[in-house]
Structures are given as C-alpha cells and as structure tokens.
Amino acid sequence: MTPSIVATREYKFFMDGEWRESRSGETIDIHSPYLPEVIGKVQAVSRVEVDEAIEAAHLAQIKWADKSLQERSAYLYKWADELVHMQDEIAETIMKEVGKTLADAKKEVVRTADFIRYTVGEAQHINGESMRGDNFPGGSKSKLAIVERVPLGVVLAISPFNYPVNLSAAKIAPALIAGNAVIFKPATQGALSGTKMIQALHKAGLPNGIINLITGRGSDIGDYLVEHPGINMISFTGGTKTGKNLAKKSAMVPLVMELGGKDPAIVREDADLYEAANHIISGAFSYSGQRCTAIKRVLVHENVADELVKQLRVEVENLTVGSPEDGNTVVPLIDTKSADFVEGLIKDAARQGAEVLTGNKREGNLIYPTLIDYVNTEMRIAWEEPFGPVLPIIRCTSDEEAVNIANKSEYGLQTSIFTRDINKAFALASKIETGSVQINGRSERGPDHFPFLGVKGSGMGVQGIRKSIDSMTREKVIVLNLS
Ligand SMILES: NC(=O)C1=CN([C@@H]2O[C@H](COP(=O)(O)OP(=O)(O)OC[C@H]3O[C@@H](n4cnc5c(N)ncnc54)[C@H](OP(=O)(O)O)[C@@H]3O)[C@@H](O)[C@H]2O)C=CC1
Numbered sequence: 001m002t003p004s005i006v007a008t009r010e011y012k013f014f015m016d017g018e019w020r021e022s023r024s025g026e027t028i029d030i031h032s033p034y035l036p037e038v039i040g041k042v043q044a045v046s047r048v049e050v051d052e053a054i055e056a057a058h059l060a061q062i063k064w065a066d067k068s069l070q071e072r073s074a075y076l077y078k079w080a081d082e083l084v085h086m087q088d089e090i091a092e093t094i095m096k097e098v099g100k101t102l103a104d105a106k107k108e109v110v111r112t113a114d115f116i117r118y119t120v121g122e123a124q125h126i127n128g129e130s131m132r133g134d135n136f137p138g139g140s141k142s143k144l145a146i147v148e149r150v151p152l153g154v155v156l157a158i159s160p161f162n163y164p165v166n167l168s169a170a171k172i173a174p175a176l177i178a179g180n181a182v183i184f185k186p187a188t189q190g191a192l193s194g195t196k197m198i199q200a201l202h203k204a205g206l207p208n209g210i211i212n213l214i215t216g217r218g219s220d221i222g223d224y225l226v227e228h229p230g231i232n233m234i235s236f237t238g239g240t241k242t243g244k245n246l247a248k249k250s251a252m253v254p255l256v257m258e259l260g261g262k263d264p265a266i267v268r269e270d271a272d273l274y275e276a277a278n279h280i281i282s283g284a285f286s287y288s289g290q291r292c293t294a295i296k297r298v299l300v301h302e303n304v305a306d307e308l309v310k311q312l313r314v315e316v317e318n319l320t321v322g323s324p325e326d327g328n329t330v331v332p333l334i335d336t337k338s339a340d341f342v343e344g345l346i347k348d349a350a351r352q353g354a355e356v357l358t359g360n361k362r363e364g365n366l367i368y369p370t371l372i373d374y375v376n377t378e379m380r381i382a383w384e385e386p387f388g389p390v391l392p393i394i395r396c397t398s399d400e401e402a403v404n405i406a407n408k409s410e411y412g413l414q415t416s417i418f419t420r421d422i423n424k425a426f427a428l429a430s431k432i433e434t435g436s437v438q439i440n441g442r443s444e445r446g447p448d449h450f451p452f453l454g455v456k457g458s459g460m461g462v463q464g465i466r467k468s469i470d471s472m473t474r475e476k477v478i479v480l481n482l483s
C-alpha cells in the first residue's frame, strides 16, 4: 500500500484570505472508507466564525463584482491551471478520503478544470438586452429598459461526499464568475479534498474574503448556515432528507437543490440487449453505485428478461472488487452506516422472496456487487435509494407498467430507455416524470454544459454551466426615460 500523503495532518479552514485554526478548539477526524487510520483532521468552525466569514464575504463581494469580467476570468483560469498542477496530490486525497480509484479521482480533477474554463467562456458570452416601451399597447417609445444580470451577493455552496472536488467547484465557479462571494461548506467526508481544491484557488491569488471554506458537521452548523440572514442564495447537492430540511429552514432565498435518485433503466422488448446490459452495468456499479445518477432499478419486459438477466449476471460477476488503490470498480462504501443500509435492503428483498443471483457478500464496508431478480413493488429495494452496488430487476408485462412503476417513485432525476424504436422512445420519454431521459444510454450528469435537474424528491432548480450562472444572478432593469 502506498504511504498516506495526508497522514494525520490537521487542516485549517479558510476565511478572509487566511488559513486559520478554529477558536472552538475542536477538530473532526476524517476516516478513510478503506484505511484503518485517521487520514486527517479538519476544524469544527464555530458559529461566531461563520458570522465573521459571511461578513468578510459581503465586504469583499462589492469590490469583486466591480471588477471587470476579464479580471475575474483571469483568476478562474489560474485556478483551473493550479488544479491541473495539483492533480496528483488532489487525486490521491480524493482516493483516500472517499475511496475512488486514482484514475477516476484524476478524471474528476481534470473535469473540474475543464468545467471552470468552460464556465468562464460561457459567462463571457452572456449579454443583457434592451427593450422599448412601445412594444406594449400604450407604452412609450421614449422608455428604454436595459436589462442586465447582476450577482446575488453571498452564495452558500454545500456539497456531498461523492464528487468532493467537482460538485463543489460546479457551484463555486459559476458563483465567482458572476461576481458573487462564496461560503463553501464541504461534506465532512470530502473536506480534505475540498480543502486542497481551495488551496489551489488561494494559489490563484483570489482577493481576500471572496472564497471562505467553512468545515464542520452539517448537523452542528448546517442549519445555522442555511438560516443565516447574510446568505443570499443556496446551492445544495446531497440527500433528499437533508435537502427537504434545508428547504424548510431557508426563507426567501433562491435555492437550487440536486438530491437523491432512483433512476430506472426501462428495457423494451425490442432493445439491443447487449448494448443495454453494458450501459446498465457501468451505470449501476461504477464507484460502487455511489452516484446520484446511478441506475438503481431495471424495469425489463418479461419476454426479454431472462436474456438480459443472463448477460447482466455475467458482467456483474466480472466486475473487479476491492481496494480503490488497485483500480477496482466496486470499492468499499463511504462508511459503515451506508454499508449496513445497503445490506438491509438486500436482506429485505431476499426475505420477501426475491432471487439474489450473485453478490450478497460483505467484508467491512465492502459490499460485493449484487444482482437481485424477481423484485416486486412490495420490497424496499424497489423504491429506496441504496447508494451502493446493488441492482434490482423488476419484470414488467408492458411499457405502461414500466412507466407506471418508474413514475411512482418519490424521486425524479433521470430515466434510461433502451429500445430500437425511436418513435416509441420519444412517446415514452414524454410520459416519464424525471428531469432528463436518456435514450439508449446510461443515466449521467455530463457533459457538464447540459442542463442537469431533478424533479419531485430529486431536487429543484437547474444546474449545468449556463443554468448555474443564471441561478446565481438576477435580472436588473434600468429604465431610461428619454425626452
Ligand atoms: N442529484 C445530484 O446531483 C446528487 C445527489 N446526491 C445525493 O447525495 C446523497 C449522498 O451524499 P451525502 O454527502 O451522503 O449527502 P448528505 O445529505 O448527507 O450531505 C450533503 C451535504 O449536506 C450537509 N448537511 C448535513 N446536514 C445539513 C444541514 N442540516 N443543513 C445543511 N447542510 C447539511 C453535509 O454535511 P456533513 O457531511 O458535515 O454532514 C454535506 O455537506 C445521496 O442521496 C445522493 O443521491 C449526491 C450527488 C449528486
């Protein structure tokens, strides 16, 4: 095993341009999903320090918004460059902290640098508009409205553990380029990776106060941050329960939330089963299914179910399982609680008569990839999001039944439809209640400039580069009354 580069180093939080120890005197141990030792400690930032950071952010934001777009762009380009320079160090931290393979962790860092650069380019092509009053009956031609987009002020960015760099920067970059300051609260498991990402931003020379990294448990400071009167917009990615709580607590603040999912793959009778199986396996099992967009149930027509299941089983049994350090696809889950939860879902299905075809084995947090056939709608696994490497198969008698089961979910992130009939695919897509529908492909967020959204319990508002910038700005109308 390679020696840990993060050892048990204690990391500081970042506020008003300075790395600081919290006056709380408390730190939080960060455990690895697969290594026995504590891999780092982060500060448990106090409420008073949260107040101070938000105040500093407000003061700094005014000058930041005054800078030209080209000046702000230069800082963000430097940030992207620094991330690329630091990619080995950051990727290793991601691997140890959230158990992603080094190759995937590096991809995450490079994808993030690309994301930042694209964000700058997008912002440089956003223009306001103007309109004359006489377009409306009775309106005067002498009224000229100039409509621009202006920043909202201080954006609170809260991110989950599974893409600790990319999903954080996907909030921070659009906020910054639009002229906002940011309070960034990373997932506690993910805070070391988030800290490294902010080190890269610090190296880019960003003015003091524009970015503030607040570490601490969501259960301690989450509500305080969300309810804080100094926060002007919240961009949150995480679980549906946390998101619902957040939506109740925040008041009169624009909110974008990307939450959990239970993405179905609908496999029609006429699908190319080989293609479908490949997409389903990579959709369901990469990074052990710890993706909001993972395929989390298969709704297959009964006439082709045996054939599909046979192919899926072969592919599941070929998946590599073990430490992320050896490049395995199925790796230990983020913590014991998550592994217990996934195991509970498998046991419930088995107890109720589902057929566990392969997997159902556990070593610590490592759950072997598990394929379960003959799942019915009475079983928890038909509805609950595992965030783990388990795939339930529900056999359906018709498209209508598949669509009904797909839509009954409390979630609405994405759906995949596999079919050779493009007309049928469109007809089904129009009935599906999810933010996106993928035809003949696995569910996924990227490419990152596509709008990305969940409906129902999967979220509100839209991300995706242009949409994220829009969500972090508002229109400002200045009317010239000409003589
Ligand atoms: N739709 C999407 O785009 C995505 C959705 N997800 C969803 O996220 C979940 C997994 O991520 P996970 O990190 O476990 O999610 P959590 O909901 O547990 O945590 C997400 C973030 O919220 C913070 N938090 C916790 N309590 C509060 C609170 N009261 N107020 C404000 N913030 C709080 C957490 O901090 P702390 O870590 O300190 O508890 C963390 O930073 C899955 O359900 C997954 O589907 C994940 C990625 C993408």
Ligand SMILES: O=C(O)[C@H](O)COP(=O)(O)O
Pocket: 162, 163, 167, 290, 291, 292, 293, 294, 443, 444, 445, 446
């Ligand atoms: O957090 C997630 O799971 C992501 O938003 C999904 O991203 P991906 O589809 O690119 O893995």
